[in-house]
Amino acid sequence: MILKHSKDKRAVFDFEVDFLNGGGLQGQGFRLDIDGEEIADCDLSDAVVRDLRLLMVDGVRILNKQIIEERHKRCVAGSSADVNRLSVPTYVDLSHTVHEGLVTLKGFPAPVICDFLSREDSRKYYDADTSFQIGRIDMVANTGTYLDSPFHRFEYGKDLSELELASLVGLDAVVARVTEREGRAVGREVFLPLEVRGKAVLVETGWSRHWATEQYFEGHSFLTREAAEYLRDAGAVLVGIDSYNIDDTSDGARPVHTILLGAGIPIVEHMCRIEELPTSGFRFTAVPVKVKGMGTFPVRAFATLGAP
Structure with missing residues (x-):
């Protein structure tokens, strides 16, 4: 709860x-x-x-x-003290569901999800009343809530198979809330009050409310170059956002991807439900499939509240 x-x-x-x-x-x-x-x-x-x-x-x-x-900004999901008093861990799923026909990036194909072996067809191989389903999915890597590794931006950067689990699992995390800011650009000043060194930094823009609509593709919030440089220099170890892209997509520069991935800092995009998290005092996990030669893949991103 x-x-x-x-x-x-x-x-x-x-x-x-x-x-x-x-x-x-x-x-x-x-x-x-x-x-x-x-x-x-x-x-x-x-x-x-x-x-x-x-x-x-x-x-x-x-x-x-x-x-x-008015809703507290530092205590949306209970104070850090409240969270730490939970007798058992509570998990908050921060991922969108991948389903047939889902369009994540405008112009990119939706996944095709089907049976490779249907239950009906499987019955010919097994005993009576025994059946199995083996699924098949055809999708681009940038589908749903996904993680970018350095290889996504840099030819010789670490790919998904080379990421250490310690860089993706149970990370101390903080939330930067920017839902009430004017304008789309999120600058470095947003992160100044937060202790980001050694932490996953999740940016709540509120843009996930437009998920699976045409509006989601236009006018999203993004980080500035200066914000990315600050997070890199201040020691953040992962950056996530509930927006269409962590970069401004009005041109082809993509400085935030370049700066963060160039420093070996993974990026998680298209998150959701960040508003349910406290500002600090929780852990974050986002693990992709261990695929060689790929830089991006969907993740089941989640927060753990009340973890020791």
């Missing part, structure tokens, strides 16, 4: 900060997730100093405070 808060509260306020060495800082419309129905000004002041990591603060004034009902 996924933990959710039915009536999350947030404080919306302005603030002014004075520093001991002179100068000040102002903020308007600052928002903070809170527990309960109210929060004292002194606690808001502490949160501003703590979350912004301010030094030499002389005083903080809280102005125009309001308490509103």
